[in-house]
Amino acid sequence: MPPKKTRPLTARTADRHKLYQRAVQTPEADVSFISRTFKALRARPALSLREDFCGTAHFSSAWVASNPQRTAIGVDLDESVQAWGMEHNVAPLGADSVRVKLVPGDVLHTRTPRVDVNVAFNFSFWVFKSRALLLSYFRAARRNLKRDGLFFMDMHGGTESMDTLSESKPLPGYRYVWEHKRFDIVSHDVQCAIHFEFKDGTRMNNAFTYDWRFWTLPEVLELLGQAGFSEVKCYFEGTERGTTHGNGVFSLKDRCSNDPSWIAYVVAAP
Numbered sequence: 001m002p003p004k005k006t007r008p009l010t011a012r013t014a015d016r017h018k019l020y021q022r023a024v025q026t027p028e029a030d031v032s033f034i035s036r037t038f039k040a041l042r043a044r045p046a047l048s049l050r051e052d053f054c055g056t057a058h059f060s061s062a063w064v065a066s067n068p069q070r071t072a073i074g075v076d077l078d079e080s081v082q083a084w085g086m087e088h089n090v091a092p093l094g095a096d097s098v099r100v101k102l103v104p105g106d107v108l109h110t111r112t113p114r115v116d117v118n119v120a121f122n123f124s125f126w127v128f129k130s131r132a133l134l135l136s137y138f139r140a141a142r143r144n145l146k147r148d149g150l151f152f153m154d155m156h157g158g159t160e161s162m163d164t165l166s167e168s169k170p171l172p173g174y175r176y177v178w179e180h181k182r183f184d185i186v187s188h189d190v191q192c193a194i195h196f197e198f199k200d201g202t203r204m205n206n207a208f209t210y211d212w213r214f215w216t217l218p219e220v221l222e223l224l225g226q227a228g229f230s231e232v233k234c235y236f237e238g239t240e241r242g243t244t245h246g247n248g249v250f251s252l253k254d255r256c257s258n259d260p261s262w263i264a265y266v267v268a269a270p
């Protein structure tokens with residue numbers, strides 16, 4: 001049989017969730033970091049997960065696929081995105097899909113059984129714009145954990161990040177564009193957008209938009225402490241030798257010099 005022809009991607013036909021997952025998420029790397037870090041800090045494997053802001057449950061699905069004893073609960077406000085994730089990420093797990101549960105709801109108020117690991121990835125908690133709201137989210141995340149559970153989130157910053165910006169990277173068949181459309185130095189409100197550009201010249205403009213507060217690491221660490229997390233560790237990504245590109249290796253540091261753009265995992269223990 002002749003090989004099946006893959007049609008070139010275009011803004012009219014591409015699926016924005018597929019483009020997002022390929023461009024933005026690295027669930028296997030996240031699973032590997034969490035598994036290693038949890039084992040090192042707790043001397044046991046992490047099995048149960050709650051993924052806040054789960055979107056398409058790409059991470060929950062990778063978690064469950066990584067170990068037959070693992071379970072995942074994904075919480076998100078947007079049921080249509082969860083439905084897409086159920087079809088494209090969870091159902092393909094076959095018999096293992098029963099270990100993923102997707103719950104529609106607000107992460108501030110949706111109670112689920114306590115877990116080993118609660119995650120909030122891709123800076124999604126930046127949707128909470130006041131200290132009061134972020135504190136109540138961190139308190140909720142703490143309540144979701146077992147006594148020796150851990151809360152994992154990511155943070156980014158850097159000398160170039162508190163401003164308007166547009167950066168892009170090429171991927172097979174399309175280009176991913178990340179834009180800060182507006183950045184307000186008084187409120188730290190930041191309006192962000194993801195666009196996708198295709199080889200045929202078409203563009204999927206504002207495929208995803210975010211109205212966030214740009215939180216700084218000291219603010220987040222203080223609020224985690226106020227929410228009852230007694231120990232918080234930051235793991236910063238290193239760079240490829242001689243470049244400013246991230247190398248995917250995250251190291252625990254108490255102090256860290258600034259970069260044009262940095263990314264870190266933050267791990268909080270109750």
Ligand SMILES: C[S@@+](CC[C@H](N)C(=O)[O-])C[C@H]1O[C@@H](n2cnc3c(N)ncnc32)[C@H](O)[C@@H]1O
Binds near residue numbers: 024025105106121122
């Ligand atoms: C940036 S996406 C993150 C998707 C995925 N977690 C990732 O790592 O790429 C943010 C998601 O958070 C959801 N969301 C925003 N506010 C929420 C809230 N208060 N409770 C639950 N989900 C919320 C949105 O519906 C959206 O799916």
